[in-house]
Amino acid sequence: MWIHHENYNEFLNRAWPQNGNLDGNLASLQTSLGQWNRETFGMVERKKQGILNSLEGIQRSSPYPFSNYLCSLELELQNQLENLLNLEEIKWFQKSRSEWVTKGDRNTRYYHLKSKARMRRNRVSMLKNEVGKWIDIEEDLKALVIGHFKDLFCSNSPNPTVLTTNATYPSMDPLIAKNLSNIPSGDEIRTALFSMGSYKAPGFDGFPPIFYKSNWGTVGPALVQFVQDFFEGKISVAEANKTLISLIPKLPNVELVTHFRPISLCTVHYKCISKVIALKLREVIDGLISPFQASFIKGRCIQDNIIVGHEIIHIMNKNRSKRGLMAMKVDLEKAYDRIS
Numbered sequence: 001m002w003i004h005h006e007n008y009n010e011f012l013n014r015a016w017p018q019n020g021n022l023d024g025n026l027a028s029l030q031t032s033l034g035q036w037n038r039e040t041f042g043m044v045e046r047k048k049q050g051i052l053n054s055l056e057g058i059q060r061s062s063p064y065p066f067s068n069y070l071c072s073l074e075l076e077l078q079n080q081l082e083n084l085l086n087l088e089e090i091k092w093f094q095k096s097r098s099e100w101v102t103k104g105d106r107n108t109r110y111y112h113l114k115s116k117a118r119m120r121r122n123r124v125s126m127l128k129n130e131v132g133k134w135i136d137i138e139e140d141l142k143a144l145v146i147g148h149f150k151d152l153f154c155s156n157s158p159n160p161t162v163l164t165t166n167a168t169y170p171s172m173d174p175l176i177a178k179n180l181s182n183i184p185s186g187d188e189i190r191t192a193l194f195s196m197g198s199y200k201a202p203g204f205d206g207f208p209p210i211f212y213k214s215n216w217g218t219v220g221p222a223l224v225q226f227v228q229d230f231f232e233g234k235i236s237v238a239e240a241n242k243t244l245i246s247l248i249p250k251l252p253n254v255e256l257v258t259h260f261r262p263i264s265l266c267t268v269h270y271k272c273i274s275k276v277i278a279l280k281l282r283e284v285i286d287g288l289i290s291p292f293q294a295s296f297i298k299g300r301c302i303q304d305n306i307i308v309g310h311e312i313i314h315i316m317n318k319n320r321s322k323r324g325l326m327a328m329k330v331d332l333e334k335a336y337d338r339i340s
Helices: 008-015 022-040 044-060 068-096 109-122 138-153 174-180 186-194 209-214 216-231 268-282 304-318
Strands: 244-249 260-265
Touching: 008 022, 008 216, 022 216, 022 268, 044 068, 174 268, 186 209, 186 216, 186 268, 209 216, 209 268, 216 268
Parallel strands: none
Antiparallel strands: 244 260
């Protein structure tokens, strides 16, 4: 919403520190943006209602529409109202998370319903514990969820045995391996950033990808320096790695903790590091991963596994051997429910 204000670029150039690390610059900018938001935007809805009241008063006055002054004032207020409606639309667009709505659609009842539906769906008011008892006290709910995921992510084998195998793994060309470890260029980092969805949920600092994209000339050099310093081993990402954890329902009506899948909401500059690594690996991973791995690799389709599963069951049904056949289903709960 801020980036659409006519004075935003001037404000950002003035508020963005020229020296210092990226995390410190963002923290400083947060304070300045908070104050600027209160002074410049305030309550958009309240301002909109004030303009609507003024327009109603103008249109009900006796000199209207024969007064040039009132007509000019009406036109000025109409322009202000249009700007406020655009800002309100952007705000509800971001709250509703409806990315399919085309730009230019007016702020309608749909946005509000979508936003409220998301809030209701994501709100956890009660859950069943291990013995089937409903828990509705907030502190007990927190303890239940934290305990569940702590148990889930702990190793079942504190002292795992080392498996000795004669299996061989594909070797990588030394030149390709060297290219993977090269310090990324500014263009690579920019490509990684611009491949992200502009309005994806931001991390704890509140800056979504659109902030970096729209202000690349100002913020870009600091982001490039941050990523390059990480690859050179000059900085720690502990501060940037602060992450919000959100629980996403896997079912329409959730009753158990297992009905949720946790996702991590990382800061954009931390996510940019992983994007750069992913883009580097994308060029070589197809030749390193077995062809039987049918998902998470460009050009392969996870639905192939469904066909394989059907073929296995079909062969088992048609089998007339005395020895018989057996299919094993592996529990992938820990793999699927890990923080992504």
